[in-house]
Amino acid sequence: MTLMTRVVELRAMQYRRTFRASIFSSFLNPVLFLLAMGVGLGTYVDQSGTATQALGGLSYLQFLAPGLLAATAMQAAAFESTFPIIGGLSWQKTFHAMYATPVSARDIVVGNLAWIAIRLTSIAAIFTIVMALFGAAASPLILLAIPAAVLTGMAFATPIMAFTATQRTMEKFNAVFRFGITPLFLFSGTFFPISNLPDAIEPVAWLSPLWHGVELSRRLALGTIGEDPVQALVHVAILVAIVAVGTWFAYRTVESRLVLG
Amino acid sequence: MTVQPSSPDSALIHARGLTKLFGDFVAVDGIDFDVAVGESFGFLGPNGAGKTSTMRMIGCVSPITDGTLQVLGHDPRTDGPMIRGRIGVVPQQDTLDTELTVRENLLIYGRYFGLSRAECGRRADELLEFAQLTERAGDQVEPLSGGMKRRLTIARALINEPDLLLLDEPTTGLDPQARHLLWDRLYRLKQRGVTLVLTTHYMDEAEQLCDRLVVMDKAKIVAEGSPRQLIAQYATKEVTELRFPVGVQETLNGQLDGLAERIELLPDRVLLYADDGEAAVAAAHARGLQPETVLVRRSSLEDVFLRLTGRSLVE
Amino acid sequence: MTASPLPLSGLFTLGSRRARHLVERNILVYRHGWIVILSGFFEPLFYLGSIGFGLGALIGTVNGPGGQPISYQLFVAPALLASAAMNGAVMEGTFNFFFKLRYSKTFESILSTPLSPGDVAVGELIWALIRGGIYAIAFTIVMAVLGLIVSPWVILAVPAALLIGFAFGAIAMAATSFMRTWQDFDLIQLVILPLFLFSGTFYPLDAYPESIRFVIQLTPLYQGVDLLRSLVVGHLDWSLLFHVAYLVIMGIIGLTIVARRLDKLLLK
Numbered sequence: 134m135t136l137m138t139r140v141v142e143l144r145a146m147q148y149r150r151t152f153r154a155s156i157f158s159s160f161l162n163p164v165l166f167l168l169a170m171g172v173g174l175g176t177y178v179d180q181s182g183t184a185t186q187a188l189g190g191l192s193y194l195q196f197l198a199p200g201l202l203a204a205t206a207m208q209a210a211a212f213e214s215t216f217p218i219i220g221g222l223s224w225q226k227t228f229h230a231m232y233a234t235p236v237s238a239r240d241i242v243v244g245n246l247a248w249i250a251i252r253l254t255s256i257a258a259i260f261t262i263v264m265a266l267f268g269a270a271a272s273p274l275i276l277l278a279i280p281a282a283v284l285t286g287m288a289f290a291t292p293i294m295a296f297t298a299t300q301r302t303m304e305k306f307n308a309v310f311r312f313g314i315t316p317l318f319l320f321s322g323t324f325f326p327i328s329n330l331p332d333a334i335e336p337v338a339w340l341s342p343l344w345h346g347v348e349l350s351r352r353l354a355l356g357t358i359g360e361d362p363v364q365a366l367v368h369v370a371i372l373v374a375i376v377a378v379g380t381w382f383a384y385r386t387v388e389s390r391l392v393l394g
Numbered sequence: 395m396t397v398q399p400s401s402p403d404s405a406l407i408h409a410r411g412l413t414k415l416f417g418d419f420v421a422v423d424g425i426d427f428d429v430a431v432g433e434s435f436g437f438l439g440p441n442g443a444g445k446t447s448t449m450r451m452i453g454c455v456s457p458i459t460d461g462t463l464q465v466l467g468h469d470p471r472t473d474g475p476m477i478r479g480r481i482g483v484v485p486q487q488d489t490l491d492t493e494l495t496v497r498e499n500l501l502i503y504g505r506y507f508g509l510s511r512a513e514c515g516r517r518a519d520e521l522l523e524f525a526q527l528t529e530r531a532g533d534q535v536e537p538l539s540g541g542m543k544r545r546l547t548i549a550r551a552l553i554n555e556p557d558l559l560l561l562d563e564p565t566t567g568l569d570p571q572a573r574h575l576l577w578d579r580l581y582r583l584k585q586r587g588v589t590l591v592l593t594t595h596y597m598d599e600a601e602q603l604c605d606r607l608v609v610m611d612k613a614k615i616v617a618e619g620s621p622r623q624l625i626a627q628y629a630t631k632e633v634t635e636l637r638f639p640v641g642v643q644e645t646l647n648g649q650l651d652g653l654a655e656r657i658e659l660l661p662d663r664v665l666l667y668a669d670d671g672e673a674a675v676a677a678a679h680a681r682g683l684q685p686e687t688v689l690v691r692r693s694s695l696e697d698v699f700l701r702l703t704g705r706s707l708v709e
Numbered sequence: 710m711t712a713s714p715l716p717l718s719g720l721f722t723l724g725s726r727r728a729r730h731l732v733e734r735n736i737l738v739y740r741h742g743w744i745v746i747l748s749g750f751f752e753p754l755f756y757l758g759s760i761g762f763g764l765g766a767l768i769g770t771v772n773g774p775g776g777q778p779i780s781y782q783l784f785v786a787p788a789l790l791a792s793a794a795m796n797g798a799v800m801e802g803t804f805n806f807f808f809k810l811r812y813s814k815t816f817e818s819i820l821s822t823p824l825s826p827g828d829v830a831v832g833e834l835i836w837a838l839i840r841g842g843i844y845a846i847a848f849t850i851v852m853a854v855l856g857l858i859v860s861p862w863v864i865l866a867v868p869a870a871l872l873i874g875f876a877f878g879a880i881a882m883a884a885t886s887f888m889r890t891w892q893d894f895d896l897i898q899l900v901i902l903p904l905f906l907f908s909g910t911f912y913p914l915d916a917y918p919e920s921i922r923f924v925i926q927l928t929p930l931y932q933g934v935d936l937l938r939s940l941v942v943g944h945l946d947w948s949l950l951f952h953v954a955y956l957v958i959m960g961i962i963g964l965t966i967v968a969r970r971l972d973k974l975l976l977k
Contacts, residue, residue, distance in 0.1 A: 151892070154893045156897055157895045157899060161902075162902060165902055165903060166906065169906035169907055169911060170906075170911065173906075173907070173912050173916050174764075174768075174912045174913065176912070176916050177768050177771055177912050177913075177916070178764070178767055178768055181767060181768055181769050183767050183769065184767035184768065185767070187767055188767070220759075304742070307744075307745055307748060308744055308748060311748035311751065311752060312748065312751070313965055315752060315755055316755050319755050319756065319758070319759035319760070319763075320755075320758070320759055320763070324760060324763060324764050325759070325763040325764040325766070325767060329763050329764075329766050329767070330763065351956055357887070416977070450977075453821055455821060455975075455976060456976060456977055457819050457976060467906075472824075475823040475824075475825060476823070477822040478821060478822055478823050479822070483818075483821035485814075485817065485818070486822070487814065488814070489814030489815070489817045489818035490814070490818070491734070491738075491813075491818070493738040493741070493742075493813075493815075494734075494737055494738060496740075498737055501737075502730070502733065502734045502737055503822065505728050505730045505733055506727070506819060506822035506823065506824050507822055507823060508727070508730075508823070549817075554822075570796050641822070646936070
């Protein structure tokens with residue numbers, strides 16, 4: 134099991150080369166969204182009486198920021214569990230090279246997931262600092278929104294990694310992002326309360342792992358988590374369950390891929 | 395009055411002082427050659443000798459730096475598209491369209507030449523037959539074996555029924571069986587009268603396919619002739635290869651002198667050039683030399699190249 | 710005498726009728742990968758549903774072109790069409806073009822045929838425009854279904870979207886011809902995302918101070934957003950001609966650079 138740290142080491146070495154790209158996707162991107170939507174569009178949202186009511190008296194920036202935190206973790210996790218993983222399994226075959234040493238399939242899966250968790254933690258921490266600077270942090274509990282965002286991200290990283298290991302080309306990734314990640318980003322309560330969705334569609338949003346993550350981090354950021362601790366626990370339980378099942382599947386698919394060569 | 399350079403009507407390719415520079419690097423250094431209709435002409439030389447640069451200039455995808463080049467009687471500088479329309483190109487690395495199927499590769503390539511869809515379809519089916527790929531017509535390109543991809547590339551190069559077929563290292567990287575299959579296809583083309591121009595660093599390929607060839611080294615042509623002529627001119631009938639135990643070869647100073655017309659010391663073996671190989675072996679044994687292995691063989695273009703450049707062709 | 714086909718494009722000796730064969734190739738390719746085409750159409754629709762309707766319900770009305778209040782959906786829909794036209798053209802002109810230029814051997818094999826680098830550039834651009842045109846038509850139909858058609862001038866939305874695609878596609882290809890590695894594409898993202906978010910796409914420019922407003926009015930996507938929005942709500946004035954001229958000149962500059970660079974890159 135200690136060998137999995139070697140996998141983390143490898144990923145960290147690779148990361149130094151793609152550092153610039155990741156600063157953009159993991160930091161600048163959400164900050165720009167926060168600025169345009171939270172501050173710019175927020176001005177217009179806050180002027181309207183309907184909005185004040187629907188958002189429970191919150192400013193739009195306060196409403197949006199924790200949602201974007203969870204959504205950013207999801208996007209980063211989806212990226213990290215597709216391209217670098219297919220790179221190691223199909224393009225450069227670095228994972229196959231590791232598999233030829235005492236490093237096991239489990240080390241490779243756990244090591245990569247650990248690396249993704251580290252990345253998500255740093256992304257969420259930086260984003261939380263930015264939120265505070267924008268004045269969108271209402272409670273010190275916002276610090277707990279960081280692990281909540283990481284958990285949300287891992288609920289995507291694990292099943293997507295399991296899927297990636299079954300692919301030999303990146304052809305289907307486009308569909309995953311366009312028909313999976315993008316609609317979840319837009320309709321999981323990040324930009325507007327899901328109660329604004331048509332009644333028939335609203336229950337569908339409950340199926341979105343991102344919605345659970347958004348709710349969790351929003352309640353933590355606003356310090357309202359204590360109002361309904363049972364619901365908060367349900368969110369956590371669902372996300373943990375997805376991570377557990379996802380990890381198991383990732384282990385299965387990555388191992389069979391390594392065995393196949 | 396200026397004197398017109400000679401430009402024989404029969405020459406498909408006519409080059410004088412052909413030069414290609416990449417910055418300061420001289421890729422092709424003022425070479426002269428002619429290729430006649432129906433001929434099978436080869437450029438033999440090691441990697442980096444300037445073969446591919448020459449081929450790209452003939453194919454009108456690389457502007458010439460200096461000298462004269464006429465392809466099919468036209469100047470690539472002004473008539474590139476027209477010349478390209480009448481030649482077929484098999485590049486060194488497969489450039490198949492991996493986003494299309496085997497048959498679609500042929501169809502769309504034909505369209506680039508302005509052929510009608512019906513004509514493309516007819517020729518594609520014919521060429522699939524020729525390339526022995528009919529069964530794979532609907533498959534994607536990527537899973538094909540190296541030999542199949544090569545055959546498909548050749549089929550693609552024939553879609554416009556070219557007057558001239560350019561093949562850059564046609565069998566490099568293929569296994570022996572795939573090479574022989576490919577040579578067979580190229581031999582058939584040759585018999586149909588298609589003019590072939592190919593580059594290779596395999597002497598056996600040059601011997602199999604070329605009526606005439608030039609040996610290139612360091613951007614220049616160092617010899618020209620048919621394989622048989624070149625061997626007769628630059629090598630003996632037979633060659634004897636002697637391999638000594640490790641460390642012994644270095645101690646042989648002077649002991650080999652006079653054993654053959656010419657002696658080459660390679661890092662791993664000694665080559666004795668003498669028309670009678672067995673006699674050379676007997677002479678060596680008579681001097682008390684004890685090589686570990688002895689091989690007597692016919693001379694090849696490899697020996698020609700060694701003689702001309704002092705280096706092996708394939709390193 | 711052999712007649713060599715004359716270049717169609719009058720402005721440059723760039724591209725001939727052979728360019729259409731490249732379009733044919735791309736159609737063949739996308740018969741296998743139609744899902745990619747489909748996905749490009751859904752992206753603006755998702756944004757319209759989420760930001761336009763979901764969030765828009767909380768906003769009500771905002772000031773449209775000419776200052777008259779319009780529903781937020783009507784405000785944001787044409788801007789999403791403009792952004793989609795930009796995004797599609799930029800994707801085609803950067804990632805796909807770069808891949809074909811540097812990695813895939815597709816262009817290399819095509820240049821062994823009578824096609825020239827100019828044909829390749831024009832063919833790729835035409836293809837990007839065909840895709841963009843299909844998206845624009847589909848999006849306009851969706852707008853009609855959602856009751857977002859209020860002016861007959863909307864009929865010009867599709868050609869306007871094509872103009873945006875032309876301008877951004879050509880400039881993107883020009884930029885791509887200077888790119889060396891995939892890493893350089895961060896820079897493209899660094900330009901595209903702020904344009905998407907801050908060009909008056911999601912809220913009126915009144916939100917900005919005067920000086921920033923002036924700068925934004927000079928950026929390329931703003932031209933497209935304001936042009937499309939004005940056509941959709943039927944508010945026409947002379948400033949639209951400025952937008953059109955801006956985009957036309959941008960496209961021509963892009964094409965000129967591509968033409969110069971491609972010969973250099975491909976004919977070594």
